[in-house]
Amino acid sequence: MEKTIAGAQDTQTAGHIPKQRGESLLETAVRYAEERHWDVFPGTWLEAVDGRQRCSCGDASCPAPGAHPARPDWATQASGSATVVHRMWQQQPAAAILLPTGRTFDALSVPESAGFLALARMERMELTLGPVTLTPDRRMQFFVLPGATAKVPELVRKLGWAPASLDLVSLGEGAYVVAPPTRFGSRGAVQWACRPTPANRWLPDAEELVSPLAYACGRDR
Template identity: 80%
Template structure:
């Protein structure tokens, strides 16, 4: 089955390979190989035997996986040299990718995401990378501009945007990249890994129908 095969292959097929590689090396590879902007976020620290976010908020809703500073947008870089320097200062920093630059992301609930993936395979659609987060969200990477187009695309399909758990992330937003960890909930994984074949991303219009259908089923 498509979904099962995807998850079983995730750990072994991540780009870059994460076993034995540091967050620094991974961030540098994203910049070098995919030309993605990257920036370091918060990290996890052990406090009385409990993993806490470096931001110091005990109630942090994304411990170890959010921006560490307000000006993160200007900090993000596509330079492997600069990325290496930033992670050298704090090797445990999460890897965050700003949207609205080389890609936007369409965020849906995990259950809807798996349903959409299976439907997309049957439709033989070309996918970009897709992440799976420990807080049960999936992010489909698409061409920039999706955040502007998605609401109208959803309306054309007969839905009101507010009725679906479907969020387009564009300028001013970000996604956490594998192998960033979310507190004690685990690490971000690739549901569909980056490959040379999906370097060219799909347009949001190509994926919106199966995504909206899946979100409608998952309500």
């Protein structure tokens, strides 16, 4: 698994790779706004309750503790201004870093096992990838150009699959991805399978990635 992540990154390490190790959530959120021009908004956070880490939302059975929107109007809260982002995390330094989709990027979400299979296939095809996240709940999100949500179902059908038969989810307007190094409760932190670098600033179109992703999801069923 580590070899696969490293291989995916080796093809895209030209230029400066944004730091994360040792950085605060505030510094990382500001970096996303400054260097990638991504809109960012703060989510929930983890709190110690009776010696255990609980989500700030107060739900003891929260499915994504410390890693989901903290308010219903989160879409209007998101900002690409480094000054605004800095101010938001100053108010709550432990807040999750969340990135709205449907703006500067969409994301194609697949199970982790299918994602690694697809990454290996994409490397053989010499496809240019955008950033890819790996979450503790065993999902991978491949960043693509906005508009993927409208395209993906028909693209999947053309490949001979029924969209509902594959665990291939397109995240567009009204959705979000959880960004590294946000933590999912006690399950660990979100990681980059492919880091954002100057080499992958220009994102692929969904059409370029759907075939290997659909193939991997079909194998993974």
